[in-house]
Amino acid sequence: MRTAAVAGLSVLALALAGCGHGDAGGPTSGQPATITGLTWRLVVIQWADGHATRPADPDGYVFELGADGHVSGKADCNRMMGTYTLDAGTLRFGPLATTRMACPAGSLAPDWLRALGSASTWLVRDGHLFVSMAANAGTIELAPTAVDSR
Numbered sequence: 001m002r003t004a005a006v007a008g009l010s011v012l013a014l015a016l017a018g019c020g021h022g023d024a025g026g027p028t029s030g031q032p033a034t035i036t037g038l039t040w041r042l043v044v045i046q047w048a049d050g051h052a053t054r055p056a057d058p059d060g061y062v063f064e065l066g067a068d069g070h071v072s073g074k075a076d077c078n079r080m081m082g083t084y085t086l087d088a089g090t091l092r093f094g095p096l097a098t099t100r101m102a103c104p105a106g107s108l109a110p111d112w113l114r115a116l117g118s119a120s121t122w123l124v125r126d127g128h129l130f131v132s133m134a135a136n137a138g139t140i141e142l143a144p145t146a147v148d149s150r
Contacts, residue, residue, distance in 0.1 A: 027144065029123040032086045036065040039073075040129055040142035042108075045115045047138040053111050061112050062145065075109040077101045091122040091131055115140050 028034045042061035045053040055061050063073030063080070071084045071093060078101050083094035093116050103109055118133040119140070131140040 027124040030088045036067050039064045039145040041145050043141040043143050045140050075112050076107040077103040091119050
């Protein structure tokens with residue numbers, strides 16, 4: 001009887017320890033180090049007025065938060081780079097510089113850069129990174145890219 005009770009408590013403890021954390025070792029809300037070093041690609045920008053911006057090619061809209069406070073990524077046909085600050089609940093980008101190539105008509109680069117420039121808070125849900133924009137302007141949803149096999 002005592003062995004069954006101990007086993008039951010162990011299972012309960014493991015279940016509770018896993019609540020809210022997604023995949024083991026994966027991105028976790030409130031733990032900034034778990035979202036750095038990953039390449040995040042745009043899924044959708046949901047604007048407060050109800051419209052959504054979805055890229056035809058999500059791989060053209062990506063960023064990686066380096067452990068050193070630098071961000072790098074892509075804004076359609078351009079590279080972007082800059083700095084960021086991150087803590088348990090906030091994510092803010094410093095000025096982002098981009099290369100100046102002329103992207104094809106319909107590029108989402110201006111919306112992408114505007115959304116990143118107004119980043120305010122973040123959380124992880126179901127493995128996706130959600131970044132809320134300042135002044136309730138909307139939310140950016142990002143997914144981690146596949147592991148790079150370099």
